[in-house]
Amino acid sequence: MRFRLRFAPSPTGxxxxxxxxxxxxxxxxxxxxxxxxxxxxxxxxKSRSTEEAIAAIMEDLIWLGLDWDEGPDKGGxxxxxxxxxxxxxxxxxxxxLLAQGKAYRCFCEPGQLAQSREKAREGQVTPRYDRRCLGxxxxxxxxxxxxxxxxxxxxxxxEGKTVVNxxxxxxxxxxxxxxxxxxxQRRDGTATYNLAVVVDDIYMRITHxxxxxxxxxxxxxxxxxxxxxxxxxxxxxxLPMIVGADGKPLSKRHGDVAVGRYREQGFLPDAMxxxxxxxxxSLDDSTTIISREDLIKHFSLERxxxxxxxxxxxxxxxxxxxxxxxxxxxxxxxxxxxxxxRAGLIRGDDSQARETLRRIxxxxxxxxxxxxxxxxxxAFFFQEVSPEIGSLDILRGEQARRMLELSxxxxxxxxxxxxxxxxxxxxxxxxxxxxxxxxxxxxxxVAVTGSRVSPPLFESMEILGKSRCLARLDRALELAEEVxx
RNA sequence: GCCCCCAUCGUCUAGCGGCCUAGGACACCGCCCUUUCAAGGCGGCGGCGCGGAUUCAAAUUCCGCUGGGGGCACCA
Numbered sequence: 151m152r153f154r155l156r157f158a159p160s161p162t163g164x165x166x167x168x169x170x171x172x173x174x175x176x177x178x179x180x181x182x183x184x185x186x187x188x189x190x191x192x193x194x195x196k197s198r199s200t201e202e203a204i205a206a207i208m209e210d211l212i213w214l215g216l217d218w219d220e221g222p223d224k225g226g227x228x229x230x231x232x233x234x235x236x237x238x239x240x241x242x243x244x245x246x247l248l249a250q251g252k253a254y255r256c257f258c259e260p261g262q263l264a265q266s267r268e269k270a271r272e273g274q275v276t277p278r279y280d281r282r283c284l285g286x287x288x289x290x291x292x293x294x295x296x297x298x299x300x301x302x303x304x305x306x307x308x309e310g311k312t313v314v315n316x317x318x319x320x321x322x323x324x325x326x327x328x329x330x331x332x333x334x335q336r337r338d339g340t341a342t343y344n345l346a347v348v349v350d351d352i353y354m355r356i357t358h359x360x361x362x363x364x365x366x367x368x369x370x371x372x373x374x375x376x377x378x379x380x381x382x383x384x385x386x387x388x389l390p391m392i393v394g395a396d397g398k399p400l401s402k403r404h405g406d407v408a409v410g411r412y413r414e415q416g417f418l419p420d421a422m423x424x425x426x427x428x429x430x431x432s433l434d435d436s437t438t439i440i441s442r443e444d445l446i447k448h449f450s451l452e453r454x455x456x457x458x459x460x461x462x463x464x465x466x467x468x469x470x471x472x473x474x475x476x477x478x479x480x481x482x483x484x485x486x487x488x489x490x491x492r493a494g495l496i497r498g499d500d501s502q503a504r505e506t507l508r509r510i511x512x513x514x515x516x517x518x519x520x521x522x523x524x525x526x527x528x529a530f531f532f533q534e535v536s537p538e539i540g541s542l543d544i545l546r547g548e549q550a551r552r553m554l555e556l557s558x559x560x561x562x563x564x565x566x567x568x569x570x571x572x573x574x575x576x577x578x579x580x581x582x583x584x585x586x587x588x589x590x591x592x593x594x595x596v597a598v599t600g601s602r603v604s605p606p607l608f609e610s611m612e613i614l615g616k617s618r619c620l621a622r623l624d625r626a627l628e629l630a631e632e633v634x635x
Numbered sequence: 636g637c638c639c640c641c642a643u644c645g646u647c648u649a650g651c652g653g654c655c656u657a658g659g660a661c662a663c664c665g666c667c668c669u670u671u672c673a674a675g676g677c678g679g680c681g682g683c684g685c686g687g688a689u690u691c692a693a694a695u696u697c698c699g700c701u702g703g704g705g706g707c708a709c710c711a
Contacts, residue, residue: 160711195710249641267708274636277707302709319640328638328707336709343711365640367706390641390704397703427659428647435649436659455648458704462646465661475674516674527672576670591670603672 153185203237535600
């Protein structure tokens, strides 16, 4: 049997990291078994679903490298991949269930139902539909229908027990008496989530459903529906939720939850995938960095944890740094150019700037945790600097002034103006002034880079070039004058 | 109130009865290297929620408790 899995988000917002992990696990299982990965939009909630959200979700999935075989944008053999375009299928299912007596029409007013539900809650009683419309006679039903009274279709939950055979948790038994006759079709004729997923998954021949834990208690309802519709249900696996530090489901309160936000902050998709994969799954007792290929090769449900995982941005950051350090030169350049260009520091088609950047990259790559870290580390190459407020005091004092003055003078005759020579000159200067290297180089660093934290000084100076270095030393000298007043 | 899930260092986890004086990674703290910051090296801190039971032997099995979470919609 060919594995067919799907990711079915409701397009009411951006792709959430939890959703991304669900998508990833579905993707990995499909790919590891040579199956299909399908994208389907659960947009039956018309009031909250938007086209922008559909586009945004697809964009984020593409960024993550989770490509699908069938989906709203590329179609496929199983009809439309948006629920709003499959309404007729749900209607047919309801009609058939109605005809078989496995479902019935409910004419109750939603408002009234909500009211009695409230009352039940207050009375600390389990709220459940009282099946009052199940008792309606055929005559009454046709009379109400003739009157044009709106109705919803409820599924008639049979007696007995329903067991969910979860691939991660094992068998979970539910007593059907704890399940109410749920609505499958609203009075406006649209299908409800439980009906729509089941019909779609049957129709799309989905073999495995991997989804969040929060759907576990919906599963028996869906199992009942499969049975009533005469279909073999897929295999289910409920993934533990991703939670915040307080153990509550991850939400905006905990920080960024939108995949797009991580992209903007300079995270690499590969790092994100690696991190997400390990949030609930492990290969063995020691693997932390694992490639997509290996993920596909080794992913299995048996090694998925059943315990909720806490989102840990620190670990994601560390992982991102690992990926930045391992990125091939050209790739790193591309990624960094994107951010530098966006910040207005360079133009992507400026070949001279690109050349400079290529020389800087080796100096900064192990200093970057995020791609955006390249900005403060490279800005001084592309624009004039004025020492930050916090660094001004480095220029203060007689020692600093003399170091700047002397090195300015000696550097004039440094030829060629390359790192080893620059270093030699500066070290000699420092020792002639009886200064420790650390103490002596900081003023120079601030003068040249504008900051007390920078890429390696001598190499940076070489790349910057002699004239600009001398000019910056001059400026710093002037500044030092002012600071000392 | 009812149903369901979960429980190893602060965090992600390994562990599927003896290999565990519980292993790895992140974070944290030292030290080394060092022109700043990183990177790197070395070392350290730190955990089986509690109580029963089974067994020669339990982190590992069973039961109870406690704690956390999810669900109980004409939302998905």
